[in-house]
Amino acid sequence: MKFQNSLPYAKQIDKADPLKSFRSQFHFPKINGNTPIYLAGNSLGLQPKSTKKFVEEELTDWAKWGVEGHFHGNRPWLYYHKFSKKILAQLVGAKPIEVVAMNQLTVNLHLMMTSFYQPTPTRFKILTEAGAFSSDQYAFESQLKSHGINPDIALIELKPREGEFTLRTEDILQAIQENSDQLALVIFGAVQFYTGQFFDIAAIAKAGHRAGAMVGFDLAHAIGNVPLQLHKDEVDFAVWCSYKYLNSGPGGVAGAFVHERHATNFNLKRLAGWWGHQEKERFEMKKGFVPMPGADGWQLSNFPVLLGAALQASLQVFEKAGIKNLRKKSVQLTGYLEFLLNEIDPTQKYFQVITPTAPNARGCQLSILMKRDGKKIFNAITKSGVIADWREPDVIRVAPVPLYNSFEEVFQFGEIFKKAVSKK
Numbered sequence: 001m002k003f004q005n006s007l008p009y010a011k012q013i014d015k016a017d018p019l020k021s022f023r024s025q026f027h028f029p030k031i032n033g034n035t036p037i038y039l040a041g042n043s044l045g046l047q048p049k050s051t052k053k054f055v056e057e058e059l060t061d062w063a064k065w066g067v068e069g070h071f072h073g074n075r076p077w078l079y080y081h082k083f084s085k086k087i088l089a090q091l092v093g094a095k096p097i098e099v100v101a102m103n104q105l106t107v108n109l110h111l112m113m114t115s116f117y118q119p120t121p122t123r124f125k126i127l128t129e130a131g132a133f134s135s136d137q138y139a140f141e142s143q144l145k146s147h148g149i150n151p152d153i154a155l156i157e158l159k160p161r162e163g164e165f166t167l168r169t170e171d172i173l174q175a176i177q178e179n180s181d182q183l184a185l186v187i188f189g190a191v192q193f194y195t196g197q198f199f200d201i202a203a204i205a206k207a208g209h210r211a212g213a214m215v216g217f218d219l220a221h222a223i224g225n226v227p228l229q230l231h232k233d234e235v236d237f238a239v240w241c242s243y244k245y246l247n248s249g250p251g252g253v254a255g256a257f258v259h260e261r262h263a264t265n266f267n268l269k270r271l272a273g274w275w276g277h278q279e280k281e282r283f284e285m286k287k288g289f290v291p292m293p294g295a296d297g298w299q300l301s302n303f304p305v306l307l308g309a310a311l312q313a314s315l316q317v318f319e320k321a322g323i324k325n326l327r328k329k330s331v332q333l334t335g336y337l338e339f340l341l342n343e344i345d346p347t348q349k350y351f352q353v354i355t356p357t358a359p360n361a362r363g364c365q366l367s368i369l370m371k372r373d374g375k376k377i378f379n380a381i382t383k384s385g386v387i388a389d390w391r392e393p394d395v396i397r398v399a400p401v402p403l404y405n406s407f408e409e410v411f412q413f414g415e416i417f418k419k420a421v422s423k424k
């Protein structure tokens, strides 16, 4: 696509955008009566207008039925975790049995690691990207310590080459191979939260398995953003949150994927709760945990229905838009943002986009590494009506989301950013 740096051009692509009607299905924040340019869907997605109706339906059922709401109403609460399966499975490229909505991301990471990180005296190392999200780092560290293993010895954190910002796939594969005698788990953030790099899931999974390790992914920045095919890629497990690209609201219910080949492996160690027990016996209160097959067998507690209602509302929007259509627009929208940024500072004197340029190596987020006055420039664009986010030490992350952001907004962002940079 040949882009142009002009408002009429941006408006023209918006007009031709087959997904343009979805923007009006979301609430946009207002600041001093104005709608900001919201480029923070990678942090907290906007609220679909339908969310209120979905949540109110459950409040009404609660008022109307009390405890009997577990069996009555449009979506009986007893089965609530099942209602999101079909679309979640589509979004991560899985079979419905392989996915479940539950808990929060870090809780799910611990549940998965309890099952899929089984160190032995010779095979005990975890390989991940350097600078993984703090909560993941704490999970790795505490899991290692719970097995009596020193993280300084057992945690391999891969850094990009000198002078580079993102990891090369060949270097990841080589590191996996070099550690193949001792590796127990390979785990990456599928889309890296800081750099926006979308890792090659298939290649990493293949290499990890060849090395004799389990392979997992944190999909916090990937689900609803990039195409995924976890089943085909034979990933062992994955976890995600739903408040970013899935627009399920702050603290929304998270999810997990467990590959079908582990569905009936009841010998896997796991932490158990009644919601993971065989459904037909769940209320018999019998002794002895018998897990349900598939991802459902990792559930602990009864489902958070009000959070689930918000998730339902959002997934319905995704179902209508279609993830393939969204990805198509996303590649163009982020490409346009990159084009405009390159026009502002072609010699990279003031800033540099560190997210990979290849569309298949990134989602919609671009991470702008600021070389001088970064925080001041960030504050200036915020003052001018842009909602983006600042990540210490020196990165501004911007994520044009195809469901609700427009080419015009990306153009306006470019103008505001140019002005803020030129003043410094």
Ligand SMILES: Cc1ncc(COP(=O)(O)O)c(C=O)c1O
Binding pocket: 104, 105, 106, 107, 133, 135, 136, 189, 193, 218, 220, 221, 241, 254
């Ligand atoms: C990559 C990544 N992993 C983990 C988390 C933590 O998620 P939660 O608070 O839902 O456990 C986040 C939160 O933003 C994240 O971005």
